Amino acid sequence: MMTLQLEHVTKRFGDFTAVDDLSLTVGEGTMYGFLGANGAGKTTTFRMILGLLTPTGGTIRWKGKPITYSTSHEIGYLPEERGLYPKMKVEDQLSFLGELRGMKKNDAKAAIRKWLERFEVPQYQSKKVEELSKGNQQKIQVIASLMHNPELLILDEPFSGLDPVNVEMLKGAVKEFRDAGATIVFSSHRMDHVEELCEQLSIIDHGKQVVKGSLREVKRSFGRQNVRIRSDYDITGLQAVSGVRNSSYALDGAVFQVADDETADRLLQEALKSGPVRHFSIEEPSLQDIFIAKVGAEHA
Numbered sequence: 001m002m003t004l005q006l007e008h009v010t011k012r013f014g015d016f017t018a019v020d021d022l023s024l025t026v027g028e029g030t031m032y033g034f035l036g037a038n039g040a041g042k043t044t045t046f047r048m049i050l051g052l053l054t055p056t057g058g059t060i061r062w063k064g065k066p067i068t069y070s071t072s073h074e075i076g077y078l079p080e081e082r083g084l085y086p087k088m089k090v091e092d093q094l095s096f097l098g099e100l101r102g103m104k105k106n107d108a109k110a111a112i113r114k115w116l117e118r119f120e121v122p123q124y125q126s127k128k129v130e131e132l133s134k135g136n137q138q139k140i141q142v143i144a145s146l147m148h149n150p151e152l153l154i155l156d157e158p159f160s161g162l163d164p165v166n167v168e169m170l171k172g173a174v175k176e177f178r179d180a181g182a183t184i185v186f187s188s189h190r191m192d193h194v195e196e197l198c199e200q201l202s203i204i205d206h207g208k209q210v211v212k213g214s215l216r217e218v219k220r221s222f223g224r225q226n227v228r229i230r231s232d233y234d235i236t237g238l239q240a241v242s243g244v245r246n247s248s249y250a251l252d253g254a255v256f257q258v259a260d261d262e263t264a265d266r267l268l269q270e271a272l273k274s275g276p277v278r279h280f281s282i283e284e285p286s287l288q289d290i291f292i293a294k295v296g297a298e299h300a
């Protein structure tokens with residue numbers, strides 16, 4: 001199985017604990033979102049997964065074994081600090097990196113052509129990296145992480161610095177890798193990207209995992225959702241229904257904050273007693289709401 005597994009992983013730098021008892025499993029064909037404020041420990045975790053840093057404690061396994069030089073061709077890594085050689089031509093740079101990952105020269109050439117076309121930058125093939133804009137350099141670095149068809153993709157802030165059109169282009173490519181069965185982990189500060197792409201996620205704060213699970217579970221276990229009801233009849237009495245924490249009324253309906261689905265059901269039953277209900281909906285909290293509640297407003 002193409003599974004990435006971290007068990008009780010800890011990393012200390014001197015007295016400072018950068019990653020504290022982190023456990024997670026990312027299965028085949030899964031995209032895992034890794035969220036945290038600046039300095040939360042995301043990059044440190046990625047470096048440990050790649051074997052660039054040694055954990056102080058715990059174990060990391062890819063397909064049941066630690067990652068070593070011999071498995072490195074199975075892995076694609078987009079580092080947070082972008083590191084291309086400014087004076088080298090795009091094509092030479094990418095062939096060099098492709099060959100480092102075990103690709104044959106011709107295969108590397110074909111992959112480079114394919115990806116430059118795909119990302120709509122074929123005209124940069126013979127340009128020096130330093131002649132490209134930041135966003136286009138980023139695309140070249142993304143190509144470097146994908147071109148050898150890795151089974152495990154580790155992407156540190158892949159969308160930062162890209163304009164909205166390029167964000168969509170990259171999302172498309174990453175989804176294709178997932179659909180082909182790749183195991184993907186990416187970090188982001190952008191909750192909307194994670195909400196759209198990730199089945200599973202963790203939020204870490206000061207090295208500690210404060211939220212973990214599927215997007216569904218995370219939203220459910222947060223225990224806070226809004227029920228919106230619209231009726232032609234007076235429903236102000238509904239605030240007395242047990243389990244309702246808060247309510248507000250406007251012309252287009254009433255909003256009740258509740259902790260669980262049972263309370264939402266009770267609200268609907270009660271509302272129906274006063275007359276027909278024109279609108280009833282349960283609105284889940286957004287990942288943004290959850291992140292802010294868990295990590296704290298000082299980071300928001």
Ligand SMILES: Nc1ncnc2c1ncn2[C@@H]1O[C@H](COP(=O)(O)OP(=O)(O)OP(=O)(O)O)[C@@H](O)[C@H]1O
Pocket residue numbers: 013016018036037038039040041042043044045080
């Ligand atoms: N080599 C090191 N020596 C000492 N401290 C380090 C080292 N590397 C990282 N740290 C510390 O560990 C913490 C986590 O850093 P890390 O780069 O993993 O955070 P991050 O979640 O990737 O943050 P960002 O979103 O800002 O990139 C930080 O407080 C950082 O200063």
